Amino acid sequence: MTDIPLLDSPAPAAIPVHALRTGEWEAWIGSRADSLKKLAAAHDFRAQNGRILLVPSTAGDIERVLFGLGDNATAMAFGALSQQLPSADYAITWAPREFDATLIAVAWALGAYSFTRYKPRKRAAPRLVAGEGVDIAEARHITEAVHLARDLVNTPANDMGPEALHARAKEAADESGATFEAFVGADLLAHNFPMIHAVGRAAKEAPRLLRITWGEETAPRVTIVGKGVTFDSGGLDIKPDSGMRLMKKDMGGAAVALSLGRLIMRAKLPVRLELILPVVENAISGDAFRPGDVVPTRKGLSVEVDNTDAEGRLILSDALALACEGTPDILLDFATLTGAARVALGPDITPFYTDDETLAADLAIASREAADALWRMPLWDAYEPDMDSPIADLKNTGDAAMAGSIYGGLFLRRFVSAPVWAHFDIYAWTPRDRPGRPAGGDAHALRACWRMLQRRIIHKSDSR
Missing domain, CATH: 3.40.630.10 (Zn peptidases)
Known part of the structure; x- marks a missing residue:
């Protein structure tokens, strides 16, 4: 059975994930640095549903992740992150208040599933630090x-x-x-x-x-x-x-x-x-x-x-x-x-x-x-x-x-x-x-x- 990529203790090196709806994108990006505005424009990122933008540090590592929710996504949308992000530890630093934190964790864990009985997975699944409000036992x-x-x-x-x-x-x-x-x-x-x-x-x-x-x-x-x-x-x-x-x-x-x-x-x-x-x-x-x-x-x-x-x-x-x-x-x-x-x-x-x-x-x-x-x-x-x-x-x-x-x-x-x-x-x-x-x-x-x-x-x- 696939390992469950949920961490119940803090990970200091966890990469922050900021999830935004399309309707709040312009106000949010308007107060950010020009370099981030240019990066988003170059990738045509406007918080569209399911879109992911990896923001690099000056050293070339992933400094943060921007994740688009469109206007109608549910908490299950977060399952796309564990299916697409590189192997690392991540933490959700911003998500709409109406989203259930435990359901976000469940979505992440379910997205990481891989059937490995006959063929091993190619890479380790990205792990999520379970934040405030997550019932980790329920999610598991x-x-x-x-x-x-x-x-x-x-x-x-x-x-x-x-x-x-x-x-x-x-x-x-x-x-x-x-x-x-x-x-x-x-x-x-x-x-x-x-x-x-x-x-x-x-x-x-x-x-x-x-x-x-x-x-x-x-x-x-x-x-x-x-x-x-x-x-x-x-x-x-x-x-x-x-x-x-x-x-x-x-x-x-x-x-x-x-x-x-x-x-x-x-x-x-x-x-x-x-x-x-x-x-x-x-x-x-x-x-x-x-x-x-x-x-x-x-x-x-x-x-x-x-x-x-x-x-x-x-x-x-x-x-x-x-x-x-x-x-x-x-x-x-x-x-x-x-x-x-x-x-x-x-x-x-x-x-x-x-x-x-x-x-x-x-x-x-x-x-x-x-x-x-x-x-x-x-x-x-x-x-x-x-x-x-x-x-x-x-x-x-x-x-x-x-x-x-x-x-x-x-x-x-x-x-x-x-x-x-x-x-x-x-x-x-x-x-x-x-x-x-x-x-x-x-x-x-x-x-x-x-x-x-x-x-x-x-x-x-x-x-x-």
């Missing part, structure tokens, strides 16, 4: 969680199959003294997880359901479910090569769920945590499930398989049914469920679905506070009959080649009895560098959900 906890999710998603399927993901989940449970259970292969049938078994039985590594429980039994019950398809060929409804290329990331829901669960345990959030991961590879062999098959589920509903490439919702059906047996106070699921979500909102914004207005409002607030973009989508009841099957209780697709993400959410809702539930149709991938988000695997919705849980659990306890 969040960064560790996001980096873990990124590492899991970035690891190719030959090294991150069901067995490897199983091992990482057990490792996370063991380090926090949590209870770990695994139902593997035929045990899935013996314990009534028929859908997970059906989807994963064609692969060399057996399908499984992993469960972690942690915390006091009397604490608020938080249950997190994550889709763990370690590689998705599409099954017999096989994907084209372009659609299959990134399918190592189809376990991104499990990566985010596991990382959020580990964050909850490491930060000792006062909850009763249940983490449930259905883990399979959607492979092709003589034992693969087929289009047209009717498969039972843990909840008792029968499902006609209309398309084997809509397998994520199938394994989640058993996992969500199990989750609801524990009567959670809040249930969250994460899944790289549909390409339709990307068509609707692109790679940066995560759609979420919930029928609970309070949870929706809490997530909207947390999204803004964490600068982790979420957007609520409708569970449109009128579309539900489109999933009717003539021979089973329902099928795993809708009738139309539209509203794909909504159909996914509606399908999952059929297996949820928890009163407070949200489904996140995540991408788990950043196609090109963004501030604080290097290209590759990503942990969409993790930081917003962590912030939401803090608001609901800690702030509610403090107000009593």
